[in-house]
Amino acid sequence: MNPKIARHVYGWLLFTPAAIFFILFTHYPIVRSCFLSLFSNSRGGRPPEFVGLENYHYLIDDPIFWQALKNNLIYAFGTIPVTICLAMLMAVWVNRQMAGRAFVRAAYFTPTILPMIAIANIWLFFYTPGIGLFDNILQYFGYPGRNWLGNPDTALACLMVIAVWKDAGFFMIFYLAALQGLPKDVIEAGRIEGAGRFYFFRRVTFPLLMPTTVFVVFNALINTFRIIDHIFILTKGGPDNATELLLYYLFQTAFEFWDTAYAAVLTVVIMAILMTLALAQFKVLERRTHYQ
Amino acid sequence: MEPSAFWHRIETLAAWLLALIWAAPLLYAFWAAFHPPHYAVHFSLTAPLTLANFVEAWQTAPFARYFLNTILYTTTTTALQFVLCTLAAYSFACYDWKGRDIAFALILIQLMVMPDQLLVVNYQTMTALKLVDSIPAISLPYIASAFGVFLLRQNFKQVPIALAEAARVEGAGPLTILMKVYVPLSKSVYLAYGLVSVSWHWNNFLWPLVITNSVTTRPITVGLSIFGSPENGVNFAIVSAGTLMSVAPLLVGFLLFQRQFVQSFMRAGIK
Numbered sequence: 001m002n003p004k005i006a007r008h009v010y011g012w013l014l015f016t017p018a019a020i021f022f023i024l025f026t027h028y029p030i031v032r033s034c035f036l037s038l039f040s041n042s043r044g045g046r047p048p049e050f051v052g053l054e055n056y057h058y059l060i061d062d063p064i065f066w067q068a069l070k071n072n073l074i075y076a077f078g079t080i081p082v083t084i085c086l087a088m089l090m091a092v093w094v095n096r097q098m099a100g101r102a103f104v105r106a107a108y109f110t111p112t113i114l115p116m117i118a119i120a121n122i123w124l125f126f127y128t129p130g131i132g133l134f135d136n137i138l139q140y141f142g143y144p145g146r147n148w149l150g151n152p153d154t155a156l157a158c159l160m161v162i163a164v165w166k167d168a169g170f171f172m173i174f175y176l177a178a179l180q181g182l183p184k185d186v187i188e189a190g191r192i193e194g195a196g197r198f199y200f201f202r203r204v205t206f207p208l209l210m211p212t213t214v215f216v217v218f219n220a221l222i223n224t225f226r227i228i229d230h231i232f233i234l235t236k237g238g239p240d241n242a243t244e245l246l247l248y249y250l251f252q253t254a255f256e257f258w259d260t261a262y263a264a265v266l267t268v269v270i271m272a273i274l275m276t277l278a279l280a281q282f283k284v285l286e287r288r289t290h291y292q
Numbered sequence: 293m294e295p296s297a298f299w300h301r302i303e304t305l306a307a308w309l310l311a312l313i314w315a316a317p318l319l320y321a322f323w324a325a326f327h328p329p330h331y332a333v334h335f336s337l338t339a340p341l342t343l344a345n346f347v348e349a350w351q352t353a354p355f356a357r358y359f360l361n362t363i364l365y366t367t368t369t370t371a372l373q374f375v376l377c378t379l380a381a382y383s384f385a386c387y388d389w390k391g392r393d394i395a396f397a398l399i400l401i402q403l404m405v406m407p408d409q410l411l412v413v414n415y416q417t418m419t420a421l422k423l424v425d426s427i428p429a430i431s432l433p434y435i436a437s438a439f440g441v442f443l444l445r446q447n448f449k450q451v452p453i454a455l456a457e458a459a460r461v462e463g464a465g466p467l468t469i470l471m472k473v474y475v476p477l478s479k480s481v482y483l484a485y486g487l488v489s490v491s492w493h494w495n496n497f498l499w500p501l502v503i504t505n506s507v508t509t510r511p512i513t514v515g516l517s518i519f520g521s522p523e524n525g526v527n528f529a530i531v532s533a534g535t536l537m538s539v540a541p542l543l544v545g546f547l548l549f550q551r552q553f554v555q556s557f558m559r560a561g562i563k
Contacts, residue, residue: 011389018380021436029413093307107311115495117513118535229497278404
């Protein structure tokens, strides 16, 4: 075969098996979701009808959607700063020489590899009214127990605590890698100048860790729209929609209410959010590289 | 004592304290699982050790079958990912074909929107393919992985062209070059990708929940969610035992190969 043509043929042949599955389970569903979101559900044997943006009007008037979006934002902005601070702190600590460093590092990282369902099973017991760990602590100090997950004021916070616990160790490893890659001469200069540890961190280390922080922030943001497994065990979106997050609402709409058209609308919304976040991350990283 | 040594000790102490807090939930699950149910809320150093909770958990739910399903699903997915992503990455890294850059840009969309968010249409597709409630149905949406293609392509690009050229001169065809030159030089990437993929799928929940509805297909996470739900009324000691059993393979693997796990996750994240 002519080598010039062979290049194209081999290239395509090698790509084809993967391409089939990419199209079938990623690209087709994206297009199909957009399409379905413009139609009504089929009712009583009648085929779906084109309804234009009617489903989107419904979305704008749907208080549960807005509640879920609000919860998602609270969840993100409540957990991410705390997780990042803890991750940095963990990385700085684990990066030093100290007794039992291996144990400490393993303790920080282990929650990352456990399935969210297993984690939720364990934490469920902590939050159980009356006999759970938190109520035991409260009662020890003479306070009455409370229904942590059954109270709309505390339920979302309970989920957020778990998210911080699970993610801090994961983000620690990125900071740890960044710390170990810091230029040695800068660290040395800081040491000779006699800069205090905290001062040095604030003026030198923290700015140098900025690219890692950008990466971690966007990853954490995207995760809040992706990881909802614990809701299935702990609250199922309740009480009173207090722990309804967007992806969980999509699941309920599709597989509990069987409202395919509206589920397609929610899919489109989630896709739009995820793509916006990815493009924003790209823009931020692109801008940063000009300065470095 | 000079101040820096003093602060060094304070920091070590704080690091230890945080580590204990971080380990507490898991240690607590161990405590509850290995003691009679009564001791789940009463700490006592003299509490008798027992394996009864594990026995009861094992008998209450078909854990053996769930494990088998998870192993089948996880290994199938990872193996097929290796094959498809290797071929695609080889194509992107070493062949300059018409439409390549557009195709690459298109598959990167999957880094933003994963099959997990597309479960409504994917469920319809599986219904049309008559695959609902089967192990292939859990796997198929994941086997073409943009992340895998991306990771392997990066690595293949770093392989010196001269090596491939030398093999070509000796008469090796494209697939021989791939198997004899590129794959052996990327062992560490396959290890990293394999570890991340196996732990990701071992823990995967939402799509398996949606697409399975019987004991013969449900992976361990879905089985565990049914087992542990409060409606089931199983006490905490037994839930802990079941939970620990289902995470045991990953946990043991992690403790044995900690360095590889951490490096793999890091490599996978940074890309």
